[in-house]
Amino acid sequence: MVGVLVRAACVLIAVGSMPQIADAQNVLESGLPPAIAFTPGANSVQIAQTLVAAPAPAPCDGVSPYQNYACLDAYLGDDFFSRLYNYYKLEMGQPAPPLDPNQPPQRIDGWPRTPEATPPQPFTEWPYGGTTSIGVNRTASVDSPLMVALGNTGVGQWMNSTGIQVYGWVDPGINISNETVRPSGNSPMAYIYTPNTLELDQFVVYVDRLPDTVQTDHVDWGMRASLIYGENYRYTTAYGITSYQFLKNNQVNGYDFPMMYFDLYFPQVMKGLMVRVGRYISLPDIEAQLAPNNYMYTHSMTYAYDNYTNEGVQTTLAVTKDLFIQLGISDGTEAAIWHLGQHIANPDPNPLYPGTTMLKDPGAQPTFTGCFRYNWNDGWDNVNGCANGINSGAWGYNNLQWYGLTAYHKWNDNWHIAFEIYDEHQDHVLNADNPTAAGILAAGGTPFSPQYMPFNAPSPAHCGANAGLSCYAHATGITSYVNYSPDPLDNFSLRPEFYGDWQGQRTGTKAMYYGLGFGWQHWLSPQIEFRPEVDYYRSNGANAFNGNSNAGIAPTRNFIVVGAMDMIVHF
Numbered sequence: 001m002v003g004v005l006v007r008a009a010c011v012l013i014a015v016g017s018m019p020q021i022a023d024a025q026n027v028l029e030s031g032l033p034p035a036i037a038f039t040p041g042a043n044s045v046q047i048a049q050t051l052v053a054a055p056a057p058a059p060c061d062g063v064s065p066y067q068n069y070a071c072l073d074a075y076l077g078d079d080f081f082s083r084l085y086n087y088y089k090l091e092m093g094q095p096a097p098p099l100d101p102n103q104p105p106q107r108i109d110g111w112p113r114t115p116e117a118t119p120p121q122p123f124t125e126w127p128y129g130g131t132t133s134i135g136v137n138r139t140a141s142v143d144s145p146l147m148v149a150l151g152n153t154g155v156g157q158w159m160n161s162t163g164i165q166v167y168g169w170v171d172p173g174i175n176i177s178n179e180t181v182r183p184s185g186n187s188p189m190a191y192i193y194t195p196n197t198l199e200l201d202q203f204v205v206y207v208d209r210l211p212d213t214v215q216t217d218h219v220d221w222g223m224r225a226s227l228i229y230g231e232n233y234r235y236t237t238a239y240g241i242t243s244y245q246f247l248k249n250n251q252v253n254g255y256d257f258p259m260m261y262f263d264l265y266f267p268q269v270m271k272g273l274m275v276r277v278g279r280y281i282s283l284p285d286i287e288a289q290l291a292p293n294n295y296m297y298t299h300s301m302t303y304a305y306d307n308y309t310n311e312g313v314q315t316t317l318a319v320t321k322d323l324f325i326q327l328g329i330s331d332g333t334e335a336a337i338w339h340l341g342q343h344i345a346n347p348d349p350n351p352l353y354p355g356t357t358m359l360k361d362p363g364a365q366p367t368f369t370g371c372f373r374y375n376w377n378d379g380w381d382n383v384n385g386c387a388n389g390i391n392s393g394a395w396g397y398n399n400l401q402w403y404g405l406t407a408y409h410k411w412n413d414n415w416h417i418a419f420e421i422y423d424e425h426q427d428h429v430l431n432a433d434n435p436t437a438a439g440i441l442a443a444g445g446t447p448f449s450p451q452y453m454p455f456n457a458p459s460p461a462h463c464g465a466n467a468g469l470s471c472y473a474h475a476t477g478i479t480s481y482v483n484y485s486p487d488p489l490d491n492f493s494l495r496p497e498f499y500g501d502w503q504g505q506r507t508g509t510k511a512m513y514y515g516l517g518f519g520w521q522h523w524l525s526p527q528i529e530f531r532p533e534v535d536y537y538r539s540n541g542a543n544a545f546n547g548n549s550n551a552g553i554a555p556t557r558n559f560i561v562v563g564a565m566d567m568i569v570h571f
Contacts, residue, residue, distance in 0.1 A: 363396015
């Protein structure tokens with residue numbers, strides 16, 4: 001009321017004893033409400049009386065937070081469910097959340113430009129694993145409806161003050177295929193291994209704190225604890241970590257904890273040093289296990305038969321703003337750290353495993369990773385080379401010796417391409433074509449015999465009947481994504497692929513695979529995405545599809561045609 005009176009007094013001084021305000025321009029300059037200023041014959045006393053009596057207009061009435069960020073809380077409301085619903089409603093049809101004009105810079109000054117946006121892409125920076133992106137990440141920067149809904153609660157305020165966030169997504173999917181064997185008939189295609197079904201692919205929850213990698217004046221910390229439940233747990237399982245679901249029971253749905261790590265960021269070391277300790281996603285690849293990190297619903301075979309997770313210490317050093325070096329040591333790929341050096345009984349001593357005991361997982365051993373990342377063209381071009389999972393190469397649960405690279409090029413705001421090539425191998429892999437070796441496997445004389453691992457054990461190799469008890473087995477993957485984005489909420493991807501499983505150790509079938517997939521990623525908002533697609537794969541050399549190795553059903557087809565779609569809803 002005092003403010004209104006002061007305002008009225010100022011107006012009286014300005015207008016004096018004038019009987020009325022003459023024109024619209026004077027009204028705008030005076031700051032008076034138009035309903036008062038244009039009242040014919042209004043004198044200064046009447047104006048003052050009206051100002052005192054009329055309530056001040058609400059500045060956010062009918063104003064979207066996209067027009068005025070200060071109106072966000074007024075738009076959302078007070079209670080949890082209203083804020084949750086209204087935030088989904090607010091972002092519908094928008095390519096990004098409303099922008100806080102007071103937010104600090106989101107990247108280090110002079111850093112390469114961010115090549116992409118989410119939506120419509122699954123990332124903003126060209127992907128590289130084992131680290132939080134250096135130079136372009138702020139704490140508590142995830143756009144989460146759940147965190148917005150919690151924002152005015154005591155818990156939410158505490159989380160905001162510490163930078164800790166809770167968020168995730170639900171990802172159901174459906175596929176229609178020419179295959180008939182259920183489950184597993186779509187294999188070796190992955191992430192939709194059961195044909196003609198509706199499934200829960202992923203329900204994922206993250207609790208994390210992202211280190212601030214834009215600031216340069218203090219050491220910062222981060223962490224992530226994750227939970228995944230659904231069909232896709234099959235592709236993150238590490239031997240010894242909740243693996244009974246997959247390796248003992250062959251459950252369709254299960255749970256896993258694919259990321260459980262702690263980060264320390266040292267901005268004073270060159271251009272920034274990140275140290276990660278714990279379980280983390282392996283470094284290479286265009287794709288990732290977590291649904292929002294991929295262009296398409298399905299995954300390439302190049303990714304599906306690759307390294308997934310590691311446990312250990314991973315460092316990432318920004319030597320310059322364009323050159324990054326990554327070095328790490330782990331206990332292997334998909335290998336529990338407590339399996340290091342652990343032995344089990346050997347009921348059938350043999351030339352491959354001659355003792356009365358044998359290592360539970362020969363792939364659980366000190367393992368090294370070395371990668372580099374280089375940007376040019378101010379961030380629109382990028383290449384990542386990697387040697388991942390490097391150790392003795394002994395046949396293990398997933399002991400892949402991975403050598404390859406990914407590369408990215410952006411032509412303009414509509415077109416870009418992602419490309420990947422690798423070769424991966426293991427040594428001394430049991431020869432499935434040798435009758436003696438097959439007998440050793442059946443008698444329990446290997447760590448992966450059915451007596452120890454009744455389902456989903458690592459495959460032996462098809463080395464030839466005269467090749468001895470074991471051999472070197474390798475696979476070559478080449479894939480790319482050609483992407484066209486006509487607008488901020490849509491992207492189209494074409495995925496050609498070649499995969500050579502030269503001894504059949506990865507897919508179970510010795511064959512060369514040729515594939516072509518086409519997908520559309522359509523976003524209703526930053527929180528809701530649909531990904532329909534069609535795919536064709538052919539195996540040259542042998543039938544590879546419409547079988548089930550766990551049930552002893554041999555493949556009967558050398559091709560697959562599938563239509564699929566999933567829906568990702570973030571919270």
